[in-house]
Each structure stands twice: as C-alpha cells, then as structure tokens.
Amino acid sequence: MTQMTFQEAVVAAIVEEMDRDPTVFNMGQDIGPIYMGAMHSAKGLSEKYGADRIIDTPISETAMTGAGIGAAICGMRPIVQIMFAEFLGMTITPLACEASAMWYKSDGQISVPLVIRVLCGAGPHRGHAEDYIGIVSSVPGIKVVMPSCPADAKGLMTAAIRDNNPVIFFEHMGIYHGPRQEVPGEAVAIPLGKADVKREGADVTIVATGMMVQRAQRAADKLAAEGTSVEIIDPRTIVPLDIETVLASVRKTRRLVVVTESWRTGDPLSDMVSRVAEELGAEGPLPIARVALQDTARPFALPLTRASMPDLKDIIDAVHKVTKVQK
Amino acid sequence: MTQMTFQEAVVAAIVEEMDRDPTVFNMGQDIGPIYMGAMHSAKGLSEKYGADRIIDTPISETAMTGAGIGAAICGMRPIVQIMFAEFLGMTITPLACEASAMWYKSDGQISVPLVIRVLCGAGPHRGHAEDYIGIVSSVPGIKVVMPSCPADAKGLMTAAIRDNNPVIFFEHMGIYHGPRQEVPGEAVAIPLGKADVKREGADVTIVATGMMVQRAQRAADKLAAEGTSVEIIDPRTIVPLDIETVLASVRKTRRLVVVTESWRTGDPLSDMVSRVAEELGAEGPLPIARVALQDTARPFALPLTRASMPDLKDIIDAVHKVTKVQK
Amino acid sequence: MKPDENLKVALYQNLVKARELEEQMTKLAGFHAGVGEEAVVVGAFFGLKDGEYCAPHYRGALTAAHMRGADLHRLIASVMGKATSYTRGRVRGDICLPFQFRTLGMFSGVLGNPMNIATGMALASKQRGDGTAVVTSFGEGTSNIGGFHEALNLAACLSLPIVYVCQNNGYAMSTRSDYSIKTGSVADRAVGYGIPGIEVDGNDVIAVFEAVQTALERARAGQGPTLIDARTYRLSGHYTGDNNHYQPSEEREAWIARDPVARLRADLAASGIMDEARMDEIRSAAHAEVAAAIAAAQADPEADLSALGPDDLYCPDDAERASA
Amino acid sequence: MKPDENLKVALYQNLVKARELEEQMTKLAGFHAGVGEEAVVVGAFFGLKDGEYCAPHYRGALTAAHMRGADLHRLIASVMGKATSYTRGRVRGDICLPFQFRTLGMFSGVLGNPMNIATGMALASKQRGDGTAVVTSFGEGTSNIGGFHEALNLAACLSLPIVYVCQNNGYAMSTRSDYSIKTGSVADRAVGYGIPGIEVDGNDVIAVFEAVQTALERARAGQGPTLIDARTYRLSGHYTGDNNHYQPSEEREAWIARDPVARLRADLAASGIMDEARMDEIRSAAHAEVAAAIAAAQADPEADLSALGPDDLYCPDDAERASA
Ligand SMILES: Cc1ncc(C[n+]2csc(CCOP(=O)(O)OP(=O)(O)O)c2C)c(N)n1
Ligand SMILES: Cc1ncc(C[n+]2csc(CCOP(=O)(O)OP(=O)(O)O)c2C)c(N)n1
Ligand SMILES: [Mg+2]
Ligand SMILES: [Mg+2]
Secondary structure (H helix, E strand, O other): OEEEEEEHHHHHHHHHHHHHHEEEEEOOOOOOOOOOOOHOOOOOOHHHHHHHEEEEOOOHHHHHHHHHHHHHHOOOEEEEEEEEEHHHOOOOHHHHHHHHHHHHHHOOOOOOOOOEEEEEOOOOOOOOOOOHHHHHOOOOEEEEEOOOOOHHHHHHHHHHHHHHOOOEEEHHHHHHHHOOOEEEEOOOOOOOOOOOOEEEOOOEEEEEOOOHHHHHHHHHHHHHHHOOOOOEEOOOOOEEHHHHHHHHHHHHHHOOEEEEEOOOOOOOOOHHHHHHHHHHHOOOOOOOOEEEOOOOOEEEEEEHHHHHHHOHHHHHHHHHHHOOOOO | OOEEHHHHHHHHHHHHHHOOOOOOOEOOOOOOOOOOOHHHHOOHHHHHHHHHHEOOOOOOHHHHHHHHHHHHHHHOEEEEEEHHHHHHHHHHHHHHHHHHHHHOOOOOOOOOOOEEEEEEEEOOOOOOOOOOOHOOOOOOOOOOOOOOHHHHHOOOOOOHHHHHEEEEEEEEEOOOOOOOOEEOOOOOOOOOOOOEEEEEEEEEEEEEEHHHHHHHHHHHHHHHOOOOOEEEEEEOOOOOOHHHHHHHHHHHHOOOOEEEEEEEOOOOOHHHHHHHHHHHHHHHHOOOOEEEEHHHHHHHHOOHHHHHHOHHHHHHHHHHHHOOOOO | OOOHHHHHHHHHHHHHHHHHHHHHHHHHHHOOOOOOOHHHHHHOOOOOOOOOOOOOOOOOOHHHHHHOOHHHHHHHHHHHHOOOOOOOOOOOOOOOOOOOOOOOEOOOOOOOOOOOOHHHHHHHHHHHOOOOOOEEEEEEOOOOOHHHHHHHHHHHHHHHOOEEEEEEEOOEEEEEEHHHOOOOHHHHHHHHHHEEEEEEEEOOHHHHHHHHHHHHHHOOOOOOOOEEEEEEOOOOOOOOOEEEOOHHHHHHHHHHHHHHHHHHHHHHHHOOOOOHHHHHHHHHHHHHHHHHHHHHHHHHHHHHHHHHHOOOOOOOOOHHHHHH | OOEEEEHHHHHHHHHHHHHHHHHHOOOOOOOOOOOOHHHHHHHHHHHOOOOOOOEEEOHHHHHHHHHOOOOHHHHHHHHEEOOOOOOOOOOOOOOOOOOHHHHHOOOOOOOOOOHHHHHHHHHHHHHOOOOOEEEEEEEEOOOOOOOHHHHHHHHHHHHOOOEEEEEEEEOOOOEEHHOOOOOOOHHHHHHHOOEEEEEEEEOHHHHHHHHHHHHHHHHHHOOOOOEEEEEEOOOOOOOOOOOOOOHHHHHHHHHHHHOOOHHHHHHHHHOOOOOOHHHOOOOOOOOHHHHHHHHHHHOEEEHHHHHHOOOOOOOOOOOOHOOO
C-alpha cells in the first residue's frame, strides 16, 4: 500500500500498464512535457515515455477519438485524453455510431480497447464542470466509469486499459488533488461493472457517484447520530450498472436515495431507479428520492454554483423524506 | 378538417408558418427542388418558396446547426433539416453547449427559436433507424418532440416553429407515408409539453411514443377483449415531459407500462418512470414494466430488426405482468 | 511503380468485375451503385500489401473488399442480410465490410467517421513501426464534413502513413460538387494542411493506381499523408430508387464517352496486351461470376434469430490480460 | 478605407485601453489575458456599424464588447460573477459577452462553436438583405477544429457576409502553431474554400483595421466571406496561472520589439498626429479607468440566489405568436 491523490493514482495505473504493455499509448492536447495535461493529468508520463507514446495533438476531438478507435482496432490500446467532459459532444459521433457497435455488429470480429479520459465536475477551474454523462451513457456498447476515491481511480483505470471495449473514464476535478489515500502499490484491476458498498446500513440505501460519495458519507455520519443507519453504494461503473448490488441493498432497506452531480434530465441513474421500481415496486411501498443538479445550465458565480448542486442538507432532507414512510 | 399523411401534415404546418412569418426559412441537405428532402420530407417547399428560403447546404451538420442557432438569435426562425436522427451527434456540441443554455445563462437576453427536423425509426429505409433521443434529451434547455400521428405532427410542428426555444422534431419513418388521417385545415398549435390521453382506461397505464403508440393501441384492443381496460398516454413532447398527466393516470390505475423504440440505456422516459416511482411508490405496491429496444446496436437483417423491437406480444406480456399484481 | 503487362491485365480483370458488380447490384432495392466510378475503387485498393489496412468509401465498397480477399457470394449475402452474411445479418453489408480482410466499413450510416478511424489505423502503423500504410477513400461531398479537416490535419501533424483518395463523382445525392465546393477541387484543400494534393483522372485506372502507389511509397517511407482527388462521375443513381434526372444529359454523355472500362480496353488493345476476344471472355466470366454470386446469395436462408444477441454486447475480457 | 487622423487617434485610445485591460485583468486568478494581441482585437472590431453583429475570440473578448458599448465596470463584474454582472452571475463574463451589444460570446467552454454561430448570424443578415455583415475572430488553434472547416465552407457556398479573423498568436495553450498547423499559415486554408485568405501583420492595428474593413465591404456587397490571418503573439500566459516558460526567450524578445502599442505610438508621433505627452495622458486615463472599473467590480456584492432559477429554463411563448 502507498498513499496517492486521485490524480497520482490515475497516472500510476497508466504507468503500470504502459510498462507491461507496449501497445498502450496516450494521445491528447497539451499532455506533453511542457503542460503535462490540464490539471497535471498526465504528469510525468512524457518524461518517462517520450513523444512517441505521449502524443500531443491539435485541437480536434473528433479526429482524436476516431484515431483512437482506428488504432484500437488495429492492435493498439490507446488512451485518448479529451481535456474536459464538456467536449464529449465532439467525440460522440465516432463513439456512439461506430465504436459502440463494432463488436456486436461485426459479430465479434472487431474489438475496440480504447480509453477516453475526461476531467469533469465542479472544481478549482471556474468552468468545464459539465459531465455530459447522459450523452455518453445513452448508447449501448460504451462503458462509463466514474471513480470516487484514489484507490478506485487506480484499480478502475487498470481495468479500463485492459478492457476490450470503449471506456469513458471520468476524473472529477473537485477531488483530483485532494488528500492522499491508501492505494495498492501494484496493479490490481477493479472489475468494471461491480459496485462497491462504501458503508453498510439497514434503514436506507443511498446510491451516489463521483464527488457525491463523500457528501453522502458526511450525511450518513450525521444521520447515524440521529439513529438512522445508511448504506452507501457507489456504482463506480455507471454503464454497465451493477444493478444486483443495488437491488440487494434496497431489498434490505426498502428505501432509496440517489445522489448525483448530473441533471435529472438524462441522468443515467434514472434507468437504475426505474429498474429498482420495476423489480421491487410491486411488493409494497418503496419510497424513493433523488438529489441532483439543478435542471438548468450550470450557473457561474460561486454562490449560484453551490446552490445548484446537491449539498449535505439536500441529502439529509431526502433521507428524511424516505424514512418518514414506515416499513 | 382534411386528410393528410404524417409527411404531408408536417409540410402543411411549415407552409402555414412560412406564409404568415417571413422570418421562417429552411436549411438542409438536398431539400431543394430536385430531391425535396430525404423521403420527400420537404416536398413542394422549394417550388413554393425558392432557394432563398429553402436553402441547400453542403454535408456539414455541425455548421448547419450552428448556423441555425446564429440565425435564430438574430431574429430569424430557422428550420434546420438534419436528414436522419442518426446524425444528431454532430449537432450536439452547438445544441447542448450553446443553444440549450443561452436563454438561462444570458438571463433572458437571448432566445433561440430553432427547429431541428430529423427522420428516425425503423421504416422503409434499411438504415438510419437510430433516434439517439437519449443524446439530445440529456441536457436541459432543449425541447424534444415526437408525434405519433398526422394530426399531432401538424399541430406540434406549428407549435415548434412558434416556440422560442430549440426544438428537436422527430419524424418517424415507419409512419411517414402511412394512411391519410384527419388533420385541422388551418393552423392550430398543440402546446409543447402537453401529453395526450389517446385512450381512456382503468386498469393499467401505457405510456408510449412515436410508432409505439399504434402498437399500444392494437395491444389495448386485444386486452380489452380479455377484460383489461388500458389507458394510453402519448407524451408527444418528450422534453419537457408532462408528468402531471402521467401521474394522474397512474394514480388511477396504479400500474404502468412504458413502450418506446429507444434503448433502455439512456431512454429519456427512464426519468419519467423514476418520477412516478418517487411520487407514488411510497403509497403502496406499484407494478411497473418497460418494453424497449434491445440494448445493442440495431441489427440489420429484417428478422433481427423486428425481433429487436417491441412487438404486440411484448406489450401484452408486459401488461399481463403488471396486472398479475392485485391492487 | 509503372504497371507492367500482367498488372494491366489484372487491373482489367478487377475493373470489369467491379462494373458487373455495380451494374447487377443496382437492380437490388436500395443499393448505392457506383457505375462509372470503378476505376477509382480498383486503382486505389489494388496495390495494398497483405498486412496493410484500408477503409474504402461506401460506394464501391464491395469491390474493395473482394479485391482484399472477401468472398463475393458472402459479401452479397451480407448486403441482403442473409444467414450466410459475414456477420450473420447483424450489419448492412453494402456499406460495412468484413474486417478480417483488413478492410473497414461503416458501422453506422454516418459519413466521415471512416476517415477519422482510418487515420487511427495509420497511427497504429506508425506506432508499430512496421512500414505499413493505409488507404482510405470517400466522396467529395464527405470532404465538407468537419471530420475530414480534423483527420487530414492530424495526419499531417503526426506525419501518418495514409493516403486519402477522394472518389469525386460530381454529386452528393442531388447536390452538385460545384455547389458544395466552390473551387470544385478537393485537392486544393491539401494546401491548408501542408500535404501534397494531387488531381488525377479518376476514369483512368492506371493513373489512379500510379498516383496511389506513389503516395503509398511516401507514406511507407514516413513522409506523411497525401490527398488524391480522383475525378470521376456517377452514372447510376444515388441509390437504386434514384433516376438521376438531375444530371444534364450533355454532362452524362461526355462522361459516358470517357468510360473507364472502355478506356482501359482501348489501351490494352492498342498496346497489344490483350485482344478484344480475350477481353470479352474476361468480361463474360465476370458477368457469370457476379450473377452466380447474387443468385446463390438470394437462395441463402434469411438471418437466424440465434444471431440476435444481446448477450454479446461487450467484447469479453482477455483472460491473461485481465488477470496479469 | 484609409484611416484618417481622427480614426488613428481613436484606434490608439482603444488600443491602450485594451492593453490596460489585459495587463490589469491578468492579475485576477484564472483570467486568459492577451497581452500583445490587442491590435488584432481592436482592428477587427473597431469599424462595425451599430446594427451589425460580431463574435469575438474569448481572448480579448472584453475589449471587443466594450468597444461595442458594454460598460467596463459591468463587464468586469461579469468576469467576477458579481450581482452587477450582465447576467446576475449566471455566466462567466470572461468569455461570454452581453448580447444586447450585438456581441456574441461563448456560453460554454467549447472552442469552435462561435464560428458556426457567427456564420448563422451572417445568414440572418443575408436573409434580411439589409447589407449588414458579421465579424468573428478565433485562435489559430481553433482553426484545427472541424467546425472551422464546416463554417467557412458553408459561408463560401452561400456567399455569406462574414469576415473570419484568426487571432494567430503562435500558441494554443502550450502547443505551438507550427506543430498543429504544418504550413504555419491559417490563410492557406482559404484556398480550399475558394475564398480570399489574407495574411496581415497582427501587431499593426491599422493594417488589421484596413484588412477587415476591405473584407467587410466585400461582405456587405454580397461578395462573400474572407479569412484574415492576423499574426501576433501572446506575451501573457495562457491564463493567469501559466508562466509561459515554454516560449523561447529570443522569440519573445523579437515580438516584444514589435509591440503593437509602441508601434502605433511611433507612427502617431512620427506623423505628428499626437505628441508623446498627449499619448501618455490617454494612457494614464485608460489606466485609471480600468483600475477604477476593477475596484468598483470588486466592491460589488456577490451574486444573489434570486438569480438561481430554474423556473426560467425556457424562454416563454410570445403571446401573439403562439395564439395567432
Ligand atoms: C453525416 C451524414 N450526412 C448526410 C448523410 C446522407 N447521405 C448519404 S450519402 C450522401 C451523399 C454523399 O456524397 P459523397 O460523399 O460525394 O459520396 P457519393 O454518394 O457521391 O459517393 C448523403 C448526404 C450521411 N449519410 N451522413
Ligand atoms: C473544443 C475544445 N478543446 C480544447 C479546449 C481547451 N482549450 C482552451 S483554450 C485552448 C487553446 C486555444 O488556442 P487558440 O485557438 O490558438 O486560442 P488562444 O488560446 O491562443 O487565444 C484550449 C486547447 C477547449 N476549450 N475547447
Ligand atoms: Mg460524390
Ligand atoms: Mg492561439
């Protein structure tokens, strides 16, 4: 075990995979030795691997994505850094229309081992917070990963690079250079599609993603003091979603609160809520509440930004709402 | 009243608005007098209005969309025809990142009265069926309309052109040149954001969109013979969704079946299901079932295409599943 | 590389088979034939080495895949979505090709994607450093899409081993190329990327072949991409249902007079490489081969529901890799 | 249009105010200043008519909006997200401008969109037929995005009244323009669209102004778009936190020697239009004006939660229109 920030953990996973697999390479804007990626997201890579494997590109997200797909289907394992998730719209035509469909439509002739890295979320940058996760999560065949802590970031990046499908890897700027935490010193892949129970509890299930996992933890601490026992599930992989772990928890608690930094409109966790309701709603009362980003474009001024996002109070209120209902 | 096909109804609405408002114009590939749009979607327009108001463009969906936005914010009311919904990915950066946010972020200085027309759905073309409705429905600020019959197509197109926001208008190819039906002879706008109860019933609510409304009707006929009374709601506007009409129905029936030609992954109606579960799930058992497109890329061969889509049996099975649960 | 006699014979064989394919397939509903454009397809994809990848334009795609080794009967079955299709009917075989022949098609109906993906195929060549290069082709209408610009610029900056061949047939559906491209020249666009932009007579298969081979040699030698603007003409409709009434008849006549097959025939006859009788024989054989392949495909069973999925949405893990 | 003396004085006033704005604002966290590039901004946006629209590049955007009539204090308050911001703090005012001054900004952080939208603004001019034209500017790095290609081609095909000004400052973040654009010239890209592509010394405000005015006249006369490649240099970092250590010092020195403000001063002094003392006065006044505006903005209250929404996500119906 060793101590790393989220950013360090992601880079460490990339280094491990690049060391053992010569087909892994990186492509992105300003990821070279001068800039080392936005928010130092590629720090140290260029010094270690040089311009042949850490390739700077012109501003051309569509070509970068298309080129990543092309290299992937010819035996390479590219990591394409699209600086911010806000730019995912420019990647969606090659990703959704081609990459997502290649394995299925080619009847297993073509696999696309491609990782797309993106920064997202409210953080020190005063912009680029949009994750547009709904856009990339609305077409089958693309995997979508959003870690909430350094250890998960490392293990999930390892798995993403080894995965034979296009994976979009979200790196939240609000926790990027946060406190160092324990992470395994060697490469240990965390399987994609496996949720993690971050906290066990009996009374209510909170499903939270990204930076919201921490907030849910804080809310759970407060709620514990009130005598409410909260179970927290971090899906970690948004697509495909580990619905079984969620169902098992809600079967136990029969109360669900969902906390995301996405808009309700198009939040991929809507489908999860729907599945829970389909599976368990017929059996009896099933109180559900959601806490999400305000359904407008993200406002800029700090007080507005904050007010538009789920905060501790919103989460606690939502839990109160569902616990009010007696089992 | 007069009789029109879906395609004729859409064009009739455009003609009415172009006649009364000189700021309305059309832009698209091959919409001119020679080709008159894919599937004759612009039939007669060019003869009537000429190349100044029916503008042929090069293949450049991003520029067409951006140009539509730019013209809209400078006082025009453009209708941009993006031939097939499959190409919506190329429109999403200008639409999602700019157009959707302009009214809110400018604090009411900029409105974007833009209509994007797209063909979608399994139909006579052996391709281009994807609607990618999840992509365009996952960002607040864009309205999304999908009519299911000629009368709605006409009234909703009228409303879309008059609306001061970006509206994406889906035209389903499977019902495009279907039988002529009654439509109002003059311009009557059907308000965006108002669902239509296509059939009243007491036992189960089916929410269906696009071509699936017809299938739901056929299923309801069969179910009526079995003694099951089905209420069918067509949201017509997918975003913003008329949740009140849906809730009122499910309050009555306490059983919900959703039928769409979208993938579950990213289906915007997931959010509707979630809202129903949030609002009504705590009150007691609430059986819900969904019938959707198979969660893979759309397969090509006709038997596969058919099997991957919701059919009559799927709908009836889903209704049986929810009616099995006693109230 | 100057084509020798054998090569010219081979080009003729491919060209007439391409013509037969386009002419016979255009009778099927919804097919996007490229009658008149065969010299671009044959010239562009004839000389690739076995280990090299390519990504042909959708119009003419079957010819390209067949030249790379795909079976004609199965290619046509794939167009029809038969059980014998290369993907058991999962993808439309008119525009999507079997990748086992290192030939990429379109997995969607969205133009422009293959250029970007082909650029990445060339990036893989560069990363491997094995001296292979990629050829991709596309319509002149497609060169108006942003992806064209980004792909060519990226390839130029990274000096990728790729040849971009514009199958410039004068029309994009009903849109004339002199409407959508003001200068009429796609080659001109190379200027903005600092790469060679070469115009070639797209109805002269030998000229296309030579231009592509020269560009491939540059590419394989690490000297970067080339854009080739091959001027040709679509004699068939945009697809089977389109009667191309929008093509002025004098324009059509002029292009018919420059027919690529007739042209090569005249060249071969004049230079004494083959006599008319031998060329007729080759043509008849091609006719019969294509007709037989279509008939066989038509007789094949429809796609089977066992091909439906969706259990194989994702490519499974590579066991060693995942556990390493 | 040859600038007369008054015009040169006005250009000087705007240029020094721009310089003050860039230099003083670059002290705020996260600001993307364009010290050294002011002549492109002033030259491009100075001569627009009141009824005309424009869409400036994000770097230099405040100067452009101010020249079009926006209040300096409120522009700066908008950068800070204060309650006095033009949008009550809803949008970042560094890159997004108050449209009431017919000046479009970016509503997102995505480069390239404004070029496409500006193209549509020009289409609106053409539809109205009122002889107005549009000016838009963008960085050379942005010219690698597909949207650039599509916008210029669309404008060329439809002969739209628009002037595209590339604020070519040699860098996109840390990426040198000679890395991302092989020929180094954005003007070269005009060739592919069949429109004029003009290189101009971007540190010579008069040259930029003249080139843009000439292009505007063409545009207003219905002769279509022009691409102007204005060569300049970014002396400040990409944003406040960037110390631009990647710029070779000889390169910087050479560009500092060509400083656009010093250059215009020398011209004005040599031609006797203004003496040094008068020019110093103007500069001091500009300094004070900008400093006062920043101080005032800093003292303004933070954005108020009443601005939050979300009840006004959509623009409401226009009553007559909806019921007509
Ligand atoms: C992005 C996109 N826009 C529009 C279409 C519809 N479409 C199909 S073929 C075609 C014309 C293509 O023209 P060109 O590239 O010249 O190729 P050609 O058909 O002439 O071979 C169009 C517009 C499409 N498939 N993809
Ligand atoms: C589509 C997109 N890709 C990447 C970025 C990140 N980014 C912000 S500024 C910038 C450099 C832009 O360069 P240029 O167009 O030359 O303008 P300059 O900053 O030099 O004024 C980049 C890459 C972005 N905002 N949008
Ligand atoms: Mg063409
Ligand atoms: Mg720059």
